[in-house]
Amino acid sequence: MTPSPQQACEKVAGSHGKAAGLSIIRTSPFCEPRVQPIASTPVAEVLAALNAQMEEVDAVIARRLSSDVALINQISAYIIHAGGKRMRPKLVLMFANALGADSPASRELAAVVEFIHTATLLHDDVVDESELRRGKQTANAMFGNAASVLVGDFLYSRAFQMMVSVNRMRVLEVLADATNVIAEGEVLQLMNMHDPDVAVDSYLRVIRYKTAKLFEASARLGAVLADAPQPLEDACAGYGRALGTAFQLIDDALDYEGSSESLGKNVGDDLREGKPTLPLLIAMERGTEQERALIRHAIEHGEVERLKDIVEIVRRTGALDATRDAARAEIEHAKECLSQLPLNKWRESLLEFAAQSVERSS
Template identity: 60%
Template sequence: MPIEAIRDFAKEDLNAVDRVIRQRLHSDVPLIRQVSEYIVQSGGKRLRPLVLILAARACGYSGTDHHELAAVVEFIHTATLLHDDVVDESALRRGRATANALFGNAASVLVGDFLYSRAFQMMVGVGSMAVMRVLADATNTIAEGEVLQLMNCHDADIDEERYLRVIRFKTAKLFEAASRLGAILGGVESRIEQSMASYGMHLGTAFQLIDDVLDYSGDLHQTGKNLGDDLAEGKATLPLIYAMRTGSPEQAALIRAAIERGGTEEFPLVLRTIQETGALEYTRARAAAESGLAVAMLEPLAPTRYKECLLQLADFAVTRTY
C-alpha cells in the first residue's frame, strides 16, 4: 500500500485535521497568519498527524478529539521547523524558500513561539491530564534534542550511540507522542499504550535514518533539499560516523576535517568515501531494523485496516525516496 493509498484511506480524518489547522492558525496579527500559513501549507508529509489518526482508530477511538490533537502535533512540528531553519541558516526546505529566508529570522522565531503556545491552548481544550503530560514531555525532550544537536555540530568525535540519542530526542519523540496519544484516546490498557509509544519511537528513528541516507543520495526535486546539506552544517550523521569508523585512516581524516570545517568543498570526496565504505547500506539496514521493531510493537492490536496502514507506514519509512 503506497503512502498515497494510506492518506486516501484516512482522507476524511485528514481533511478534518486540515480544517482545524486553518481555523486555529487565525490571528489578528497579519504577519503571524502570513508566516504560519506559508510554512504549514508548504507541502509537508503530515506523517505525525497521520500516525496519531491511525493509532487512535486502530485502538478503537470513535470521537473527534484526535483531529484537534493531530493539529497540535503538526503545530509543534512546524514550530520546530521554523526554529531549525533559523539555527541552521537554511534557505531551502521541501523545494521552497524557508520562512526565515522570506520573512527574516526574527519573524520565524516569533511565529514558531506562537505555534507552540497555540498548540498548548488547544491541548488544554481536550481536557485530559494524560494528553497534556505526553505533549509537555515531548516538547521538552525535543528542545533538549535541538540543543544536543547544536552541541554536536562540527564534532567529529560523536559516536553512533550519541547520534541515535539525538534522533530519539529531536525527531522520534514526536512520533512517539503521536502514537501514544492515539492509544490514550482509544482507552487501551497501559501495556498496549506503551507498545504504541514504542512503535512511534522506532518509526521516527527509521524515518530520520533514511533522511540521513537521502542527504547523500536523494534527488533535489523529490527531497526538496540539496545533497550535502547536513555536511555543510557540520552534522556528523550516521553515514559519516560509519564511514569514519570503517574507512582508511586517510578517509577518516578527510571526513573529520569536513565535519569540523563545515561547507561542501570536500563533498565529492566525502560522497565517494561514503559509497566505498558501504555507509549508506549500513544506515539503511539500521533503519530497516528500527522499522522491524516498530512492526513488532503492533502485534497486540486487533487486525483492522488501520493497523494495516500503520504496518505500511513502517515500510514506507525505509523505502521512501523523498
C-alpha cells in the first residue's frame, strides 16, 4: 500500500548510496563547479539537462540584477558571482521537471529563490560581523555594513517583483511565508547567541526556520508550477525541509573538522560568534566537567583561543559523528518523501542529490 505523504515524511529508512561516475567542470561565471556526467545513464542525462537549465537561470539572474544605481549592480554582482552550490534554484528546477512542469516560469522562480538566499547572506554577514565567505571577503567587509544591508533589501524587493510576474497567487503565498519564517529564524538565532544552555530542540528550530525553510519553499514551488494536489505539494516540501536541515547540520559539523581553504570561511567562526551548534551541545553533554566548563566559557565569550582543544573534545566525544548521523537521518526522511512522486529519472536524481549533500567536505 502506498504510504500517505505524512507517513512517507515520518518514516526513516536504512542506508543510502553515493553517486558515481561524475566529474567536476566549470561552465558559468555565475555558478560553482557544475557536475559533468561521464557516462550515459538516466542520472547523467538529468545532470546534463539541469546544467543547461541553470545556464538559463544565470541569464535571468544577470538580467534581473540590472539597476540604474551603480553600487547596487556592483555589490549584487560581487556576491552572486562569488559562486555557491545553487542548491535552492536546482530544487525548483528538479521538482518542476519531475512533475512535468518544465517552463520559463521555473527559471524565473529559480532566480527568485537565489535572490532571496543572497539577500539573507548579505544580512547574515552584517549581523555576524563575518569577513570571509566562499573564500572571498564578504560584501560588508568590502563595501561596508550600510551598503550591504540596503543591497540585501534591493534583492528582496526585486525578488518580489519577479514573483508577481509569474502571476500565481500560490507562488506569492509560499514565498511570503518563507521570507517571514526566515526572518523569525534570524531573530531566534540572535536570541540563542552566547547561550550554552540552549536546548537541542531550540537549535533545530532555528535551522528549520533560518535554513531549511527556503529549501522547503524551493521544492514546493516546483509542485506549485505543476498544479500538484496539496498532499503531493506537501511531500515535495517535506523533502526540501529535511534536505535543508541536513545541509545545515553538515555545515555545523564542518566548522570543527574542515579547513579555511575547503570551507571558504574561517574555521571556528561559529564559536567566535557564540553559536551553540549541535557538535558543541553534544560535546558538552558527553564531556567531562572540565571540558563542559571550557566549551561553556567559549560560547559565552566567543573565544577561540583554545579552539584546538575544543575541536579535540568535539572529536573525542563523538559529537561530529553524531551530528553527521543526525544529518543522514534527515536525508532518509527526504528520500521517503519522494515516494509520492512519479517514477522517472528526475526522481532518481533527487535521491542522488540528497545523498551527495551529506557526503561533502565544504
